[in-house]
Amino acid sequence: MTGSTIGWFTGTLVRARPLTASARSITFTVPGWPGSDAGQHVDVRLTAPDGYQAVRSYSIADSGPGEEVELAVERLPDGEVSPFLVDDLEPGDTVDLHGPLGGWFVWRPDRTRPVQLIAGGSGVVPFVAMTRAHARAGSNVPMRLLYSVRTPDDALFRDELSRPSPAVTTTWHYTRAVPPGWPRAAGRLTAEAVKSAVPAPDQGPLTYVCGPTGFVESIARTLLGLGHVPDTIRTERFGGI
Structure with a gap:
């Protein structure tokens, strides 16, 4: 800390x-x-x-x-x-x-495991902190972000997360409306979509999931079903008003 x-x-x-x-x-x-x-x-x-x-x-x-x-x-x-x-x-x-x-749901630059971040809506905020920390440290640890939002206009920090980065990869998923020319239809984040976006369990990623309770629980179940080990999955739910 x-x-x-x-x-x-x-x-x-x-x-x-x-x-x-x-x-x-x-x-x-x-x-x-x-x-x-x-x-x-x-x-x-x-x-x-x-x-x-x-x-x-x-x-x-x-x-x-x-x-x-x-x-x-x-x-x-x-x-x-x-x-x-x-x-x-x-x-x-x-x-x-x-x-x-909070001390459990954190990422520090001295960690060496590949990192997968999965955000729903405003659950992306702690991941913005993580990607910024990753960049400042010049870390070579692979870091991926899967960001699910309703529409492109609902994405927080969209410009920042869309900029090309040699170390952090962002995958966008839209549940209600997609940008013009987007190759996939809008819809919920399926197990197949998660599997295609995240590292395989044998790569040993540390996965963080943040968003509304239903989103977090669904993604956690999906990750377990794909073979990810429970103690490699860190979750945080939000709901404060």
Whole structure:
């Protein structure tokens, strides 16, 4: 882990940019932040004028030392926290951040096993941190990303993940609509599609899966059915609003 201190910090918004029509990257400067490993997350706490508090967890989109924390938040229609973070939070506003949290769902550059990342929707955020850490380290470890989204317009960090990379390969899968000229029809991510995109079990990949609960459980079952060993599969579900 980059830092050893886990606690509550005050983050001040310094940058924000849209990622999709319903998602936003928000970067905070956080005095005293100990740094984080790729794949960790934070709790974000908002406090209303009447004292009511709401706390939700969000993956960190980057890693390493320094006092900046980037999150990527997708607005959920009935959410208490995500609509405010996406639509209302302005530079100079502050929030409370608790973290960095999580030690199981992380990737560090000293690891040598091939890596397969499988994301559903906004579950790609911790994998953006991993691909960035991989690039900064100049790692030669093979890293693949299989990213399933409803439509091309729903992809977070699309431009970044589409750029050619000598070490990280991204495979796109669309469930509702495909780009013009796309060779496959839209549809759910089948076992056959997973098999064609991920390394074979005998290559010993370490596989990370992140997304909605149903997506994660389905992919985990598929991987087991393909012969991947349970302790090589790391999963993280999201659902905070």
